Amino acid sequence: MSAGTSLAGGGSAGSRVRGGFPVASSVGLAVLLFLIAPFAALAFATGWRQFHFISGDFAAVFVSVFYSLVALPIIALFGTPLAWWLARGTLRWKWLIEAAVLLPLLTPPLALGILLASLYGPYGPVGVPLEKVGLLLTNTAPAFVLAQIYGAMPYYVITARAAFESVPRELEDIGLTLGKERWQVFLAVSLPMARLGVAAGLALAWVRALGEFGIVLIIAYFPHGIPVKLWVNLEDSGLSTVYPLLWLFFLVALPLPLWLGIASRRRGIF
Amino acid sequence: MEIDYRLEWPLRIEARLTVAGFTVLAGASGEGKTSLLKAIAGLLPAEGEPWGGLPPQRRPVGYLPQGFGLFPHLRAWENVAFALPERGRRRESALALMARLGIAGLAERFPAALSGGQQQRVALARALGRAPELLLLDEPTSALDPATRDVVFGELVEEIRRIGLPTLAVTHDVHLAGMADRMALMAGRQIVQEGTPREVFAAPVDGRAARLLGYRNLLNGVIETIVGGCATVAIEGVRLRASAPAWGRKGQRVGIAIRSEDVALGSSDAEPEGCNALVLRLVEVREEGLSLRVAAHGSIALDILLPRSSPTDGVAAGMPATALLRPEHVHLFRVAE
Numbered sequence: 001m002s003a004g005t006s007l008a009g010g011g012s013a014g015s016r017v018r019g020g021f022p023v024a025s026s027v028g029l030a031v032l033l034f035l036i037a038p039f040a041a042l043a044f045a046t047g048w049r050q051f052h053f054i055s056g057d058f059a060a061v062f063v064s065v066f067y068s069l070v071a072l073p074i075i076a077l078f079g080t081p082l083a084w085w086l087a088r089g090t091l092r093w094k095w096l097i098e099a100a101v102l103l104p105l106l107t108p109p110l111a112l113g114i115l116l117a118s119l120y121g122p123y124g125p126v127g128v129p130l131e132k133v134g135l136l137l138t139n140t141a142p143a144f145v146l147a148q149i150y151g152a153m154p155y156y157v158i159t160a161r162a163a164f165e166s167v168p169r170e171l172e173d174i175g176l177t178l179g180k181e182r183w184q185v186f187l188a189v190s191l192p193m194a195r196l197g198v199a200a201g202l203a204l205a206w207v208r209a210l211g212e213f214g215i216v217l218i219i220a221y222f223p224h225g226i227p228v229k230l231w232v233n234l235e236d237s238g239l240s241t242v243y244p245l246l247w248l249f250f251l252v253a254l255p256l257p258l259w260l261g262i263a264s265r266r267r268g269i270f
Numbered sequence: 271m272e273i274d275y276r277l278e279w280p281l282r283i284e285a286r287l288t289v290a291g292f293t294v295l296a297g298a299s300g301e302g303k304t305s306l307l308k309a310i311a312g313l314l315p316a317e318g319e320p321w322g323g324l325p326p327q328r329r330p331v332g333y334l335p336q337g338f339g340l341f342p343h344l345r346a347w348e349n350v351a352f353a354l355p356e357r358g359r360r361r362e363s364a365l366a367l368m369a370r371l372g373i374a375g376l377a378e379r380f381p382a383a384l385s386g387g388q389q390q391r392v393a394l395a396r397a398l399g400r401a402p403e404l405l406l407l408d409e410p411t412s413a414l415d416p417a418t419r420d421v422v423f424g425e426l427v428e429e430i431r432r433i434g435l436p437t438l439a440v441t442h443d444v445h446l447a448g449m450a451d452r453m454a455l456m457a458g459r460q461i462v463q464e465g466t467p468r469e470v471f472a473a474p475v476d477g478r479a480a481r482l483l484g485y486r487n488l489l490n491g492v493i494e495t496i497v498g499g500c501a502t503v504a505i506e507g508v509r510l511r512a513s514a515p516a517w518g519r520k521g522q523r524v525g526i527a528i529r530s531e532d533v534a535l536g537s538s539d540a541e542p543e544g545c546n547a548l549v550l551r552l553v554e555v556r557e558e559g560l561s562l563r564v565a566a567h568g569s570i571a572l573d574i575l576l577p578r579s580s581p582t583d584g585v586a587a588g589m590p591a592t593a594l595l596r597p598e599h600v601h602l603f604r605v606a607e
Contacts, residue, residue, distance in 0.1 A: 173313045174339040176326040178353035179400050188352070192343045 046243040054237055057245050060229035065252050067141060067225070068209040071148040075205050079156045080198075084186070086157070087164035105154045109214020112150060116219050120146065137219065144220035151215050152208035156201040163197020164190060199264035203257030210253045271404060271436050275318030277302070277309050287454045287461045289404065292427050294447040294467075295440045296482060297456030303440035306456075307333065307406045310438070332397025332405045332435075337413045338389045340381035346392045347377035353399040367395045371429060386414040387422040394426070398433070405430065407439035411446060424449060444482055447471075455479045473515075476603050480527035486573040487528035490605065493518055500597060508569045510546050512600035525603045530575035532599035535564070535591045546595040548572070555587050566593060 086097060104112060120127045120137035127137055137143045167190050175185035191198065213227040221228060226249045233241040271290070277283040281302040287295065297303050309316035311333040312326035321329045340349050351364035368374045373391045381389055390410070397405060411423050427449050430437050439446065447453040447467050454464035457478035463470055474480035477488050491505035493514075501514035503526060510526070518524065550568035557563075562582060564574040572593055576582065585591070 170335055170339055171341060173308075173311075173326070174333065174335065174341075175352070177311050177313070177329070177331060177333040177400075178396065179327050180352075181327055189341055193341075 042243065042246065045239075046247070047240050050240060051244055052241075053244050053248070054233065054241050056224060056229060057233075057248065060224045060226045060245070061248055061252055063144065063223045064210050064225040064227075064249075067144050068148060068206060071145045071152065071209045072202065072206055074145070075149055075153045075156050075209075076202060079153050079201075079205075080160060083157045083160035083201075084164050084190075086161045088169075101154050101157050104150050105158075109151065109212070110218065113147065113215040113218025116147065116150060116215060120219065139220055139222040141223065144216060144223060144225065147215040147218075147220050148209040148212050151212035152205040155208050156205035159201030159204055160194070160198050163194035163201065166197065167193045195264045199260040203260045206256050206260075207253060210249070272319070273310065273438070275306060275309050275316050277305055277314060277316045279315060281305050281459060283309075283459045285456070285461050287464050288452065289436050289438045291451030292430060292437045292439070292449070293452040293454065294450040295438060295454045295456055295461075296444040296447050297440070297442065298482065299442050301456045302459050303442075303456060304336070304408050307408050307438070307440055310404070311406055330401065330403040332394075332400055332402035334390070334393045334397060334405070334407050334410065336409045338386075338393035340384075340389055340393055340396075342381050344380075345377065346373070346379050346381070346384065349381070349392055350395045350399060352396055364395075364399070367398055368392070370398075371395050387418070387426075390414070390422075390426060391429075394429070398435075402435065405435050405437040407437060409441055409443075410439050411441070411443065444484060455482050457482060473601060474527055474603055476605070477525050477527070480525070480601070480603065484529065485527040485601070486530045487526075487533075489526040489528075489570060491524055491526055493520055493522045493524055493602075496520060501602065503600070503602065505570055508548060510548075510595070510600050511544065511597040512602050513598050515602050517604065518602060523605055523607060525605045527601040527603060528572070528595065528599065530563070530573045531577065532595065533572055533574040534580060534594045535574065535576065535585060536594045544597060546593075546597065546600065548593040548595070550591055550593050552585065552587055552589050552591055555585055566591065 082101070086094070086101070091097065107115070117138065118124050120130070120143070122128070122131065122136075122138060130137060135142060137146055171189055171193070172185050175189045176182070180188065210225075211227060212225075213231070216225060216228055217231075224232060226245065230242055230245055230249075233245060272286075272288055274286045275283070276285075283302045283306055285295075285306050287293070295303060295306075305314055308314040309318065310321075310329075311331050312321065312324060312329045313333075316322075321331070340346075341352070344352070347361060347364045347368065350367050351360040354360045354363050365374055365377055368377055371391045371394060373388060373395065376384060376388055376392065381392070384392065390413070394405075410426070411419050414422050423446070431451075439450075441447075444455075447470070450467055452465070453467050453470050454461050455470065455474075455478075456462070457476075463475045463479045470479075471483055474483050474485060480488055489505050491503040491510070494502045494504050494509065496502075496514045496518060499514050501512050501518055503510050503512055503524060505526060512526070548568060548570070550566035550570075550572065552564055553567050554565040555562055558575070560578045562576040562585060564576060564585065566572045566574055574593065576585065
């Protein structure tokens with residue numbers, strides 16, 4: 001019975017057809033080469049004999065990694081309910097909310113930085129009262145995290161929303177009929193079933209937060225994160241000081257998304 | 271248990287029926303049977319009793335959707351443990367439930383590695399963990415392998431009977447009702463008939479019910495005489511004898527329903543006592559599995575299904591034949607006057 005065998009074998013990768021897509025695979029390979037070509041160039045361009053870091057490089061790595069680790073949980077904590085709401089809410093003006101989420105992505109980062117400066121800056125309508133309670137959102141750690149959140153959160157929300165939408169509503173309904181409250185169903189059914197997409201969203205948010213330059217440049221030039229420090233190195237010390245820091249950047253940025261990808265696939269049942 | 275539900279959305283449905291033992295609600299596709307089950311489970315807005323107004327998580331209902339709705343990311347025992355209290359020996363309790371249904375050996379498997387019948391049992395075990403007062407099954411045979419469907423489903427029904435849980439199964443396959451303790455028919459988005467399968471199959475209340483129950487010959491006529499328990503009905507110049515219904519009276523317009531398999535072919539001299547005999551011409555004869563499906567025309571047209579045990583000599587298109595029909599197989603039902 002073919003339905004029976006496909007049911008039984010559907011979970012294992014071994015049952016899938018390998019190869020057999022000559023056009024797709026050759027185009028795919030070409031695109032892959034195109035995408036990694038700049039990084040191959042990096043290997044050649046790096047002056048391996050004079051490979052060295054300059055003052056402030058390691059501090060920049062710490063700033064980038066530490067504040068991204070602060071920003072990421074905030075993005076997940078507040079972005080997840082929004083993503084869920086967009087996926088499941090029955091709202092008349094949903095398209096407007098979707099547009100609002102896209103707006104920070106659409107805006108050129110530099111312009112968004114300027115907008116943030118005029119809102120949270122020393123003369124901004126939010127900046128002034130916050131400064132009175134001691135929270136300064138220009139060239140401070142909180143400003144850095146704020147810039148990262150604006151730069152990365154929309155990516156997380158959009159990806160997680162698609163992941164939540166792909167969870168069959170019926171399974172969530174079943175969870176309810178089995179006596180669980182909505183939040184319990186979310187934790188036990190929706191989130192685990194959407195975990196591939198949610199993990200991809202987190203990975204995307206992480207690399208966006210680490211790589212954020214335009215917004216940070218305006219409202220959090222200090223403390224220097226890696227992207228700004230790359231700029232500063234280029235301006236002050238020349239190209240040879242850019243490449244070592246860039247290697248370091250890849251070294252610290254890549255493990256988390258790789259781990260998220262592997263961990264979310266560990267139970268290979270889909 | 272009395273079920274009385276009214277839905278406005280997504281379909282306007284009114285359903286009042288009694289669930290006793292294993293009850294099957296049969297109706298054509300699009301009648302809103304799934305919507306009715308969802309409403310009873312609290313998943314669609316509706317008014318009704320029991321549990322009207324309660325959210326789904328407060329209703330003591332076990333709901334098995336089409337395809338059974340197992341959580342694909344959880345092992346079989348984790349699925350079964352889903353409704354069990356967070357504290358305590360969840361795994362032991364889940365395994366005990368599974369053992370009760372004879373599926374303890376499947377505990378570690380993921381749903382994708384289970385057959386349809388096994389998934390159904392896991393879903394039943396999971397629903398039992400909720401300690402429901404009513405079990406709702408949506409098209410319970412649709413995801414089963416056709417070859418073993420009747421056996422697998424028959425065993426499930428026996429299991430449910432043993433547990434003693436009132437169950438409402440909805441299906442478009444009226445054949446399933448044969449296994450039920452009680453059945454109801456849905457047409458025009460309401461319940462048109464209910465009773466034991468024997469009562470319902472024998473006496474459809476109207477043409478829609480008769481069609482749902484598999485009656486292919488639906489005719490209109492007038493009761494001419496009622497003598498004793500026997501009514502004579504005139505249909506386009508032909509007279510048929512039928513068992514007289516209690517409501518029947520002389521001169522009344524009635525609907526007539528005849529099952530294809532209740533018509534035999536024979537010669538009129540061999541006609542049994544009291545049997546209706548109609549001289550017809552066979553228009554079309556074709557094989558249907560091991561049976562023969564025959565279309566016969568004359569003063570009335572009849573669809574006839576001859577089992578392989580019946581003689582088939584001379585059964586061919588264009589041949590004349592006598593259709594024999596016992597009066598108790600001619601079912602009368604009321605029509606609008």
